[in-house]
Amino acid sequence: MNVYAPLQSYLAEREEISVVMTYKEIEALLGRKLPPTAYGVHKRQWWANTETHSQALAWLRAKRKARLDVNHDRVTFTSVLASLAPPAVRPIDGMAELHLKGLNSAAKRMLEDIAEEKGVSPEDAAVTLINQSALKRRAATLDWFAANTAISKTSSVDLIRADRDGR
Structure with missing residues (x-):
């Protein structure tokens, strides 16, 4: 048995x-x-x-x-x-609720691990992960601009005055 x-x-x-x-x-x-x-x-x-x-x-x-x-x-x-039942969809700040159906097993496992570590649902873990990713991406974009754009010799105050006076 x-x-x-x-x-x-x-x-x-x-x-x-x-x-x-x-x-x-x-x-x-x-x-x-x-x-x-x-x-x-x-x-x-x-x-x-x-x-x-x-x-x-x-x-x-x-x-x-x-x-x-x-x-x-x-x-x-x-x-x-x-x-197997279709998940409910409710709007959040103009966006549809996050659906995790299309994730592969490694991604699902990662979310389960984060959820367990933080004591939250897998959906909340996905939100946390996406927010962290967005902040890293924004920081990388700002770093790229800082490294690849010429620094203006004109002060921002002078630019604002020129813009104001040009109206």
């Missing part, structure tokens, strides 16, 4: 979109301690949604994906069926 079958059954029976479980709750359900790799430095890999891992098959067969909260040793098992 698969040692993770009780977890699969439990998750399959849940109607909630997300089921949050601590390691202790999972161990109580399984009737045994999770292996050291579920706790160690490589715990992200142990909790990965990969069909080559027997533990992952338990939640994947229950039509759920696991998301590890590394800081609190708990896992959120989210229904795969819920993720």
Whole structure:
């Protein structure tokens, strides 16, 4: 018998979109301690949604994906069926809400890491990352202009006066 079958059954029976479980709750359900790799430095890999891992098959067969909260040793098992529904779109400052559907697995993983580090949602992590990128790009643009444009010998005060007087 698969040692993770009780977890699969439990998750399959849940109607909630997300089921949050601590390691202790999972161990109580399984009737045994999770292996050291579920706790160690490589715990992200142990909790990965990969069909080559027997533990992952338990939640994947229950039509759920696991998301590890590394800081609190708990896992959120989210229904795969819920993720098939189209995301809601609401305007934010004249822009559509950020959709993360088109990201590759490396980009999604990066956002999940940032989200866990900062204790925010992946969407908020994406906003943080885009804001940081925009500031770096703006700084690089200003540096480029500083390095590639001639410095005017006319003071800005004189330019303003000339503009004002020319009207």
